[in-house]
Amino acid sequence: MADLRIFSYIPNPRIWKATIAARLCGVDVELRGAKPGQLSEWLWDYDARPLNNVDRARGKELLRQSRTGFNTELYKTDGFLAAHPFGTVPAAFGPNGDIGIFESNSIARAVARLRRHGPALYGDDPYEASRIDSFLDVSLVFALAGQNYLLALNNNAITADIHGQARKAFTTYMAGMEAALSSSPSYLVGDDITLADIVFVAELCSFAREAVHLERLSEHGLEIIFQPDATAASYPTAIAHFDELCQGPAFVPDIAPFMEKLEARREAGFS
Ligand SMILES: N[C@@H](CCC(=O)N[C@@H](CS)C(=O)NCC(=O)O)C(=O)O
Numbered sequence: 538m539a540d541l542r543i544f545s546y547i548p549n550p551r552i553w554k555a556t557i558a559a560r561l562c563g564v565d566v567e568l569r570g571a572k573p574g575q576l577s578e579w580l581w582d583y584d585a586r587p588l589n590n591v592d593r594a595r596g597k598e599l600l601r602q603s604r605t606g607f608n609t610e611l612y613k614t615d616g617f618l619a620a621h622p623f624g625t626v627p628a629a630f631g632p633n634g635d636i637g638i639f640e641s642n643s644i645a646r647a648v649a650r651l652r653r654h655g656p657a658l659y660g661d662d663p664y665e666a667s668r669i670d671s672f673l674d675v676s677l678v679f680a681l682a683g684q685n686y687l688l689a690l691n692n693n694a695i696t697a698d699i700h701g702q703a704r705k706a707f708t709t710y711m712a713g714m715e716a717a718l719s720s721s722p723s724y725l726v727g728d729d730i731t732l733a734d735i736v737f738v739a740e741l742c743s744f745a746r747e748a749v750h751l752e753r754l755s756e757h758g759l760e761i762i763f764q765p766d767a768t769a770a771s772y773p774t775a776i777a778h779f780d781e782l783c784q785g786p787a788f789v790p791d792i793a794p795f796m797e798k799l800e801a802r803r804e805a806g807f808s
Contacts, residue, residue: 538633543628561787576626581613675710683743685703687747715775738782746799748803
């Protein structure tokens with residue numbers, strides 16, 4: 538049995554926080570899920586799986602209106618909602634599904650705490666762990682603005698206001714990361730990689746998905762916010778750190794296919 542099971546739509550940069558951490562510290566993580574559009578045809582449960590006829594017949598008892606990121610009803614069991622009171626994915630479970638762990642940063646913390654070997658991803662003492670938490674908290678604040686922005690782009694509901702809030706969140710986050718790395722250029726906390734670095738990479742990748750919507754942004758007279766060259770010029774140390782981390786063997790399996798697709802999208806422009 539795996540140390541942790543995670544149910545999510547796939548690919549999802551939020552779960553890379555856990556999968557990258559798991560590769561670095563020898564934790565066995567089992568992933569379950571499918572493309573975002575397919576999860577409305579899945580049973581949201583510890584034993585998550587594509588719906589069968591029995592699940593469909595239970596219909597009303599399982600169907601719940603979604604709140605964020607899905608414009609449909611979803612089949613969630615009572616057990617799922619007991620373990621995951623906010624009803625969101627990524628949804629992690631301890632062995633046997635007794636304990637639900639939600640919020641991708643907390644799922645990554647669980648992996649770090651289950652560490653068998655490798656770097657101390659959650660720091661060496663309470664002070665380091667708390668400083669790592671500081672970076673995880675600012676990353677969540679940034680992620681919420683990014684999520685709002687990406688969902689508005691997905692749903693063709695983008696406005697200058699939402700774009701402005703996302704730009705502000707991006708510049709605030711990047712300026713803070715640049716400042717942190719300017720005084721301690723190797724890693725965000727201490728002398729080795731921690732969850733702070735991993736979550737930074739995952740959140741920037743998540744935000745980079747705005748590039749999928751170049752055409753929509755242009756239709757609304759809005760500019761892409763995370764432009765690789767301009768961002769590297771404004772935040773050189775933070776982007777160098779990001780680029781270097783992305784090359785790491787624990788990062789490549791998740792990041793490389795994603796970056797290749799995104800690059801192809803950028804190169805294709807919006808012809
Ligand atoms: N901050 C959370 C975000 C989780 C979240 O908002 N998940 C959405 C999908 S993007 C969800 O599961 N929505 C299901 C629903 O609203 O029923 C994290 O990092 O895990």
